[in-house]
Amino acid sequence: MTRYIVRRLLQAIPLLFIISVVLFILMRSSGDPVATLGGRRNPRPEDRERLTRLLGLDQPLYVQYIYWLIGNDWTMIDLDGDGVAETPGQQKGVLRGEFGTSLVVRGKPAMEVILERIPYTLLLMIVSEVVIIFFSLVIGVFSALRQYSLLDHLITGLSFLGYSMPIFFVALVSMYLFAVEFKSWGLPYLPTGGVFEPQEGNTLLQVALHLVLPVTSIAVVSIAGYSRFVRATMLEVLGEDYIRTARAKGLRKRTIIFLHALKNASLPLVTIVGLDIPMLLGGAVVTERIFAWPGTGRLFLDHVSRGDTPVVMGILMLIAVAVIIFQLITDITYAWLDPRIRYN
DSSP states (O other): OHHHHHHHHHHHHHHHHHHHHHHHHHHHHHOOGGGGTTTTSOOOHHHHHHHHHHTTTTSOHHHHHHHHHHEEEEEEEEEETTEEEEEEEEEEOGGGTOOOBOTTTTTOBHHHHHHHHHHHHHHHHHHHHHHHHHHHHHHHHHHHHTTTSHHHHHHHHHHHHHHHSOHHHHHHHHHIIIIIIHHHTTSOOOOOSSSSOTTTOSOHHHHHHHHHHHHHHHHHHHHHHHHHHHHHHHHHHHTSHHHHHHHHTTOOHHHIIIIIIHHHHTHHHHHHHHHHGGGGTTOOHHHHHHTTOOSHHHHHHHHHTTTOHHHHHHHHHHHHHHHHHHHHHHHHHHHHHOTTOOOO
């Protein structure tokens, strides 16, 4: 197992290099960062020329990538009504632990900008993932044990309905129902934006209340899909010979379901969760935008539209690293859940 892990980690190095090259080319081709540095007004032609030179955008693309990768001498730029102010310094590259300086948040390292948002995204996504996994297992197992019953048909219909609805529709409907309508009916209503109410302060209760609608919006669609996977795999496992043998031995039904059947039926769910967890760093772009949640998903949208390559590349590369790590953890989990799986 150790050799397998080391080999996978070594294979990740060229993979990350290829990913970074592709993402860097796409970012540089998607827009002109110089056009956004002046805020609402366009830079003057002489300022634009100097900005292009100071940012290294006049260099060939491969030179820009090398600067981003290993670092270079840099200039902090402050564009105001008087022109461009230059402050010389040195910028570390990605290989030295930095993604550069944000072009939108002036003079602030991109990693610092990202780290300010990550706690909010992790809070939202971890709570959502726990809710999704718990209810998916409960609903999927319950539906499998009552195959073709009235409740099974009802759950199946609701699952298809939930899975077919786009997340922005679920978010907007939940906002309208539990915030707007509940308030008009004189009922306790839920907040629709931010992390807490300024007049109430950043308390645990406030954060919990503001989490309800975003978590519900994310969970509804995912539970609908995950529960179908759990149901299908549970039905397949319950028909295996070793389950019939366990029943013939007189084992309790609860032991058969949770110890023998569910453990093997969890493999497909582990695959899906292993792919979803790395996206925690990227946040829920649509949900964070609708509910004004200050996470990395909203940060990504704000900065990609303004060509802030350091911040956007930082978010995307963190996601790429997380995908590789969690896919390795998923493979190891496979071997733990199913002793027949061995990595030699």
